[in-house]
Amino acid sequence: MMKVLDKENWNRKEHFEFFSQCNEPFFGITVEVDVTKAYQLCKANDWSFFLYYHFLSTQAVNEVPAFRYRIKGDNVVVFDQIHTTTTLLREDKTFMFSYMPYTQSFEEFVAAAAKEKERAQNSTGLGMNEHTARLDTIHYSAIPWINFKGLTHARNFDWADSHPKISFGKLGKNERQIKMPVAIFVHHGLMDAYHVSQYIDGFQDLLQR
Secondary structure, eight states, X not given: OEXXXXXXXXXXXXXXXXXXXXXXXXXXXXXEEEOHHHHHHHHHHTOOHHHHHHHHHHHHHHTSGGGGEEEETTEEEEESOOEEEEEEEOTTSOEEEEEEOOOSOHHHHHHHHHHHHHHHHTOOSOOOOTTTTOSSEEEEEEXXXXXXXXXXXXXXXXXXXXXXXXXXXXXXEOSXXXXXXXXXXXXXXXXXHHHHHHXXXXXXXXXXX
């Protein structure tokens, strides 16, 4: 479900109008999160760490209202729930865009991911469909080969994109901690760095439970 935001009474109305005029309204922040406990939990339970951090990230996303805002035509809409789209790697090293619906159950998330993994291995190309194109999704990507410090995205400026984009990088390990780089790109008309910090803090908290 979604509702139209009352822009006239929105405290960020001028911010939205200002940044929506930019040729590139997105801004990016790259951080490292401590994944030590989450990684150890996955190893102990034979869980996919890839799926677990996507699951936790989506939980954190849904707790920040600004991450559920999207631009639809002339309106800003607010969704009740945001779902997962992420890249799945095939054996030939091409990737497919996948879709996993929001759930509070990790087991259900894993089951949905298994169907998408099967679809990836039995197909070619990007795998885009009506689900991956949904407005109520967040665009994830995984880059497990690179412990990046920054990241950019390919963008079509003729397309009015407002999906947040979050990328996860290669784990960095030492004797005490395991850290993972996370790059977050968001539409500045819909949120500011404060809202990104809410997501980062929420994601970090979930990773450490």
